[in-house]
Amino acid sequence: MIIANTIAEVKEHVRVWKKEGKSIGLVPTMGYLHEGHASLMECARKENDIVIVSDFVNPIQFGPKEDLATYPRDFDADCKLCEGIGVDLIFHPEPSEMYAPDFHSYVGVDTLSEGLCGKSRPIHFNGVCTVVSKLFHIAEADRAYFGQKDAQQLAIVRRMVRDLNFNIEIIGCPIIREADGLAKSSRNTYLSPDERAKAVVLNRALTKGREMVLAGEKDAAKVVKTVRDMIEAEPLARIDYVEIVDWNELQPVETIDGPILMAVAVFIGNVRLIDNFIVE
Known part of the structure; x- marks a missing residue:
């Protein structure tokens, strides 16, 4: 399993895989992986020749009073889980790799992002759409996998892909729950x-x-x-x-x-x- 920390590393591997005619499945995550994430990876593993997982706590989707600094992280455990499933590459960049100091470009979806979680997290979905757009370009994936637990996110990403003509298929996967019914998070x-x-x-x-x-x-x-x-x-x-x-x-x-x-x-x-x- 490849661990890549830079965009250039990912692009180099993708260039080789594309030249070989291999399909690529992307699973965007913020790390601290659990069975819910694993289900997305397993689906991607079944449907693609190559599976890429991004493991990146995206700072631009957190508001000033939200839990960016304390968001749970365990990259070693993430690597073990990914390796066990057969992930080909983990993309684990630093924020400075994804966002230059003079970064000013953002992607958003109006209307769909204004209600539900968008009411109390007004910048959140612009941050999601921006990072997901970047990951789609970096990985050049044929399919990307998102969980239904974040249903508003799933709907917004699907609409962004349709409206902006991204050449990628968005796959929604069922919520994975604990034995007592609590959604994995x-x-x-x-x-x-x-x-x-x-x-x-x-x-x-x-x-x-x-x-x-x-x-x-x-x-x-x-x-x-x-x-x-x-x-x-x-x-x-x-x-x-x-x-x-x-x-x-x-x-x-x-x-x-x-x-x-x-x-x-x-x-x-x-x-x-x-x-x-x-x-x-």
């Missing part, structure tokens, strides 16, 4: 044992909401209230948002009559967790 490590036990309220509430939708409930407000009430019953939970939006445009809906995303962001203690379900 690097931020789960911030939870105390008591907070971790109470965090399962997100999945329990969403499961109820999904059951209502699948049973034919069309009133979005009624589903939202049920999910919100279940979460608010947990004293350690503080809701950022509970919303049902159209899955294509990520705009709020009153009546459920097409593909929808129900998404929640909830603070358990001081830890902000997200989860969702999609009904196509």
Whole structure:
């Protein structure tokens, strides 16, 4: 397995692989890899000749009061996981390699980025779109793999690729959960044992909401209230948002009559967790 720290190194390997006619799958990550990331890599491994994983905590998607400095990192463990799956190359750059001191170019997607997590994290998705655009150019991948847990991110990246004619296929992969239903996340490590036990309220509430939708409930407000009430019953939970939006445009809906995303962001203690379900 190759560990590359510079863009030039990645491009040199990609040039050789492309010349040999090999397909490339890219898995963009911020490191501290877990089973959710592993599922993306395994999917990429099945569908491509070459798998590239980026392991980069992207500073421009963090706001001034967010957890950039304390975001969990364990590159040695990341390498072991990637090697076990058969990843061909890990791209692990320093921020200075990705962003020159006079860097001024950003990519964004309007409308889709304004609601849900975009309300409380206004710069976040511009940072995501910018780094993902750079990674697409650097890796020249045929396919890129993203988890459904970050559903708004998945929808935004898909729209960016469509609107800007990127020559890459975006593959969305299912949420990977703990045995008790909590969605896998690097931020789960911030939870105390008591907070971790109470965090399962997100999945329990969403499961109820999904059951209502699948049973034919069309009133979005009624589903939202049920999910919100279940979460608010947990004293350690503080809701950022509970919303049902159209899955294509990520705009709020009153009546459920097409593909929808129900998404929640909830603070358990001081830890902000997200989860969702999609009904196509």
